[in-house]
Amino acid sequence: MLQSGAIMLGAALLFVTLFRQLKLGATLGYIVAGALIGPQLLGLIRDPEQLLSITEIGIALLLFIVGLELQPSRLWRLRKDIFGLGAAQVVLCGLAISLLLYVALGISPEAALAIGLPLGLSSTAQVLPMLRSDNELNTPQGERAFSILLFQDLSIVPMITIIAAMSRVPPDPAAPTGWTFALYTVLAVIGLVLVGRWVLNPLFRLVGRLGERELFVVAGLFTVVGASAVMQALGLSVALGAFVAGVMLAESPYRHELESDVEPFRSILLGLFFLSVGMALNLQVIADRPLFVLGVAAGVILTKTLLITILSRGFSCSWTRSFRLGLLLSQAGEFGFVLFAQATEARLITGEAAALFSAVVTLSMATTPFLMRLTDWLEAREERGGDGLDGPELSPATSAIVVGYGRFGQTVAQMLQAKRIGVTIIDKKPAQIELSEEFGTKVYYGDGLRLDLLRSAGAETAKVIALCNDNEGGEMNRSAVRAVLEAFPQASVMVRAFDRLHLLDLEGLDLAFAERELFESAVAMGRAALKASGVPKEEVDRVDREYRSRDCERLERQSATGDIRAGWDRSFGEDRSLPDVEEATGPA
Numbered sequence: 001m002l003q004s005g006a007i008m009l010g011a012a013l014l015f016v017t018l019f020r021q022l023k024l025g026a027t028l029g030y031i032v033a034g035a036l037i038g039p040q041l042l043g044l045i046r047d048p049e050q051l052l053s054i055t056e057i058g059i060a061l062l063l064f065i066v067g068l069e070l071q072p073s074r075l076w077r078l079r080k081d082i083f084g085l086g087a088a089q090v091v092l093c094g095l096a097i098s099l100l101l102y103v104a105l106g107i108s109p110e111a112a113l114a115i116g117l118p119l120g121l122s123s124t125a126q127v128l129p130m131l132r133s134d135n136e137l138n139t140p141q142g143e144r145a146f147s148i149l150l151f152q153d154l155s156i157v158p159m160i161t162i163i164a165a166m167s168r169v170p171p172d173p174a175a176p177t178g179w180t181f182a183l184y185t186v187l188a189v190i191g192l193v194l195v196g197r198w199v200l201n202p203l204f205r206l207v208g209r210l211g212e213r214e215l216f217v218v219a220g221l222f223t224v225v226g227a228s229a230v231m232q233a234l235g236l237s238v239a240l241g242a243f244v245a246g247v248m249l250a251e252s253p254y255r256h257e258l259e260s261d262v263e264p265f266r267s268i269l270l271g272l273f274f275l276s277v278g279m280a281l282n283l284q285v286i287a288d289r290p291l292f293v294l295g296v297a298a299g300v301i302l303t304k305t306l307l308i309t310i311l312s313r314g315f316s317c318s319w320t321r322s323f324r325l326g327l328l329l330s331q332a333g334e335f336g337f338v339l340f341a342q343a344t345e346a347r348l349i350t351g352e353a354a355a356l357f358s359a360v361v362t363l364s365m366a367t368t369p370f371l372m373r374l375t376d377w378l379e380a381r382e383e384r385g386g387d388g389l390d391g392p393e394l395s396p397a398t399s400a401i402v403v404g405y406g407r408f409g410q411t412v413a414q415m416l417q418a419k420r421i422g423v424t425i426i427d428k429k430p431a432q433i434e435l436s437e438e439f440g441t442k443v444y445y446g447d448g449l450r451l452d453l454l455r456s457a458g459a460e461t462a463k464v465i466a467l468c469n470d471n472e473g474g475e476m477n478r479s480a481v482r483a484v485l486e487a488f489p490q491a492s493v494m495v496r497a498f499d500r501l502h503l504l505d506l507e508g509l510d511l512a513f514a515e516r517e518l519f520e521s522a523v524a525m526g527r528a529a530l531k532a533s534g535v536p537k538e539e540v541d542r543v544d545r546e547y548r549s550r551d552c553e554r555l556e557r558q559s560a561t562g563d564i565r566a567g568w569d570r571s572f573g574e575d576r577s578l579p580d581v582e583e584a585t586g587p588a
Contacts, residue, residue, distance in 0.1 A: 007044045008275055011037050016271070025369035027126050030271050031362065034278020045279055058269030059125050059334065060228045060242035061262055063153070066128060066137075066146070067246020068255045075247065078147050085144065085315050086151025089329075092311065093304050094120030100299060110166040114343035115357055117159050119300050121152045123333035123365050124239065125270055130328075130372070140438045141321055144312065145328055153240050156335055160235070160342060167346035184234045189244055192227055196248025204254045216254070217261045223249070224262065277334070281362050282355040293356065297363040301330040301371075318434050327371045332361040389430060389445035392457035398422030400464040401457055403448025405436055408496050408517060409468035416464075424457050449480050451487050459484075464512075465491045471498045478505050485510060500555070500564075507559040523547070539580075546578055 011033035019029030037044040075082075098116025102109060127145060128137070136142040200223060207215045224242050231241030249255055286293050305326035312322035340354040349357075398421075402413045405427040413423050425441070426448040427433055436443045446453045448467070459465060465488060469476050476495065485493050492512035497503040499516055506514055523544065530540045554567035572578065 030274035031278040034275040038279030040283040061266035063239045063243035064246040067243040081147035114348040118336040118339035121333040122329040305330045331364040336361040392444040395424040404468035
């Protein structure tokens with residue numbers, strides 16, 4: 001076991017690092033590493049099936065963490081996307097792929113459904129980590145993707161029931177019927193809700209009072225594994241049980257600590273899950289029929305992308321964002337392995353067919369990082385073009401113009417709007433403009449440093465021009481800002497400076513405001529750190545004043561000399577601390 005563990009972790013470390021460097025994502029790295037060390041190639045790991053059953057706990061942990069981030073009120077808000085868009089996606093994609101397989105391959109309707117319905121599902125284990133790592137899970141686009149994935153998880157039970165109903169094996173009188181499965185699901189969810197309210201929350205309050213970190217880890221893992229075990233014992237979705245347990249603890253004061261404790265286990269087990277997917281891949285099947293596997297995988301991806309794009313557009317999402325959602329969910333998912341095994345036991349498909357379509361699932365999952373690269377390219381192209389977006393010439397006359405509507409510009413614009421001051425907002429990123437419009441904010445497309453564009457936005461009569469770009473490409477330099485000042489002398493021009501060097505570059509310009517973007521938040525944290533260290537409030541205020549004074553003095557020296565090191569002796573350090581009041585004034 002130690003040798004196998006060392007081989008798997010070593011292969012994962014090597015290939016995930018390599019694929020991260022190539023910007024192809026960790027998932028593809030895990031799958032390739034698994035295929036290399038699995039029984040089909042090097043044969044270093046002989047029994048991937050046993051590993052697959054263990055690492056499915058990683059999927060349960062992932063759904064548990066997602067559940068922790070979703071309060072019941074938020075789930076209620078997403079009900080339209082979950083039961084509307086999610087249900088439509090599962091039904092339409094599953095039936096469309098089944099129909100294509102039936103027509104193209106000439107297989108029986110039962111076999112087509114047993115294969116097509118699972119292929120209509122997407123990979124929760126692949127998509128959710130991508131959304132979380134990109135901080136997109138809480139965006140409208142991320143919530144829409146999550147809603148579809150959640151309904152897909154809910155649909156596992158009906159699909160198992162459909163496969164059981166079509167089974168060519170004589171029915172087992174002791175086996176539960178489809179209605180029994182549905183009743184079990186409802187009762188299990190209700191039971192988990194009650195346990196969460198009356199058992200788990202008091203349990204975590206007790207653990208919290210004891211203050212033992214190890215107990216939090218044990219309690220968190222017990223919650224996930226226990227909920228999953230209950231669902232598995234009833235023949236239901238393991239991931240669904242973990243998700244419900246997470247939602248029940250979403251409003252707990254300990255949810256952040258729970259998330260941080262469970263996250264490392266989630267990361268390693270989910271990685272091992274994808275390793276096992278690669279190891280279980282039957283490369284011989286692909287080698288025997290490569291065009292078939294590639295063709296079916298391409299058909300699945302194209303069909304799902306097209307249908308999800310159209311469905312998302314029907315739910316009031318822009319064409320561009322709908323297409324991105326279609327690409328994001330175009331792959332087949334890990335539940336296909338489970339459902340293909342059930343279909344094989346029901347004699348709806350052969351073992352060879354199950355291996356063949358499992359290869360299709362794996363191949364489709366491997367394409368997702370490349371498709372995400374395609375969306376990145378499309379976004380970059382949109383930012384260069386911006387066709388179809390309204391320019392600021394269509395904006396009404398306002399007294400303030402905000403250029404750049406990221407995290408900085410949003411605060412500035414909202415504070416102006418708090419006093420009913422009209423604001424014209426300009427941004428050059430189409431994705432940001434579309435996202436803002438989903439929240440009901442009108443943002444106009446264009447480069448807000450172009451003088452002609454500012455004139456069309458009404459800059460000649462504006463009182464305020466706030467340049468809130470992040471200056472990522474250095475475009476908000478001295479000459480560009482000076483041109484704005486000279487063209488619109490009546491306006492108070494304000495600049496979001498990136499750092500000290502940027503601020504020095506703007507030195508001497510007649511700006512109404514220029515401040516480093518992180519300066520005030522850094523000073524605020526410094527004050528909080530002093531207070532937490534037991535420093536009295538009067539001394540905290542004195543440190544604050546002295547730091548600001550010395551920092552201004554350093555800026556003046558740096559500006560006068562052009563030397564970034566000028567005034568360094570005025571900064572604080574281990575050997576340059578601020579004397580206490582008594583030391584500074586001497587004894588009374």
